[in-house]
Amino acid sequence: MDATVTLTGTGTPLPVPGRAGPGTLLRCGEWAGQVDAGRGTVLRLAELGVRCPQIGLLALTHYHSDHLVGVADLVLTRWVQGGNDPLVVLAPKGPTSRFAHRVLDIWADDIEVRQLHARRPAPPPLDIRSFDAPAEPTVVWRSGDVEISAIAVRHEPVEAAVAYRFDMADGAVVVSGDTRVCPEVERLAAGAQVLVHEACRSEAVRARGKDYIAAYHADTVHLGTMAERTGVATLVLTHLEPAPLTEHDVNAFAEDVRRGGFTGNLIVGEDLTTVPAAAETALST
Template identity: 55%
Template sequence: MTTTVTLTGTGVPIPSPGRAGAGVLVRYGETMLQFDAGRGTVLRLTEAGVGLHELTALFVTHAHSDHVIGLPDVVLGRWIQDHVWQTGPLDLHLPAGAAAEFAARMLDPYAADIALRMEHVQEAPPELRPHAFACASEPREIWSRDGVTVEAVAVHHEPVPDAVAYRVRTPDGTVVISGDTRVCDEVEMLSRNADVLVHEACRTTALRAAVAGTPFEKIFAYHADTVALGGLAMRAGVGHLMLTHLIPAPDDEAGEGAFEQDVRLGGYAGTLSVGRDLMTATIG
């Protein structure tokens, strides 16, 4: 079989044409793992040819709204069509703390809708199956099935206290998804010899003077500088670096080229993709 990595959303909280909210799909045979669920995730999965009933599990990196706002849509959409596919609840893996608290309450605003649907079609309410885990500075395995394993490690997205990156191992190779983080040793360790690293990217070095004294200066401080990211990918021996969560979102090829120039300046010479929604990489 072949492992594929699909960017289901490359955007940030500020909407940008053609860019859904944060999300990555890793597929190995019939095992389909979604990481984060930003705005538009359900539509992007549909465009990628993946039905909600086909998802094996969903993993959340942290509680920022642009990474979880599409999560109720995934859960409710799967539930609404359950009488057709009979797939049952979706396993949801996420850090303990704010992300787990969000998941526990996220369907509350839909109580009336759920009750109405149960009056005429659905036999039971949507069932959440959350699996919360403690963040740790060393990678720990949190999921395994059919030759595929997922590990998590705490990253540095302060002031967010509970944020993680994930490493997926399949018989074909290794995929790492950074979530939101500064360039840090934990992700570098997790990415050692990874076939694909999907990493958020912020043009901090290039735009430092432009954002000085503005709120963006604080925002840039807890995201990954593209130049430093190039150094991380080089040292870790990453085979293919895919940039996502692009700050600021490029609107043309020249803008994408600026991201690439930053990463190359940092020293990375491997395969590089400046992410677009539904861009796919293949391992195996």
């Protein structure tokens, strides 16, 4: 089945050359699902040769703008490219599901004029599946070879934020969303092959006087310790904070995670980094 996970964006709210906003693409056979859609997501999909109508599902982790500013772009481009089937949108109940329900509202005039001018059918409605962020791993969607579970994570004061797990024919991939290192992601990742996790070099961030950022993101050393306990074959770092600008910066992320004790395959993510979901073929860098 060749299930894969691809980083469509490894950035944060701060724009950095070469790093789009947060997003992760899962592919399994003909099926494609996107987790979050930050700045530039649609361009990254185009670079991968993925047309927006191929995306059948969008899973939102939380309502921070860096994860959502590309959602309208994805939904509208999907329509303009001829996508007629409703996009399934998974969202925890609360601000994130409210956002999903409103995302096309400010584009009503644009949608109307495109419909008239191109004699285009109306955009397919979003198929929004909102759920209470669960305290334990809970299946929130299932179709064919793909089963998706969610769990509430620790990104306070953001409520609710969730991580997702994709169980696919070849293996299981967990995407943390934004969170401190927490036992919830550890439970969700048990037995998974690939863990895509946000990463924050707390020491470096605090040295820049940005304690509030370190307070609700995943410390890289602690992440290494937690990831080792999960037994995942491959750990992929994304949402890199502070953004690495040099090889030295990239290595610092890896050194922290190793210091924490992680012994598996470790990838400091770049945009378009692609990893197979199956453990035995996982890449190592």
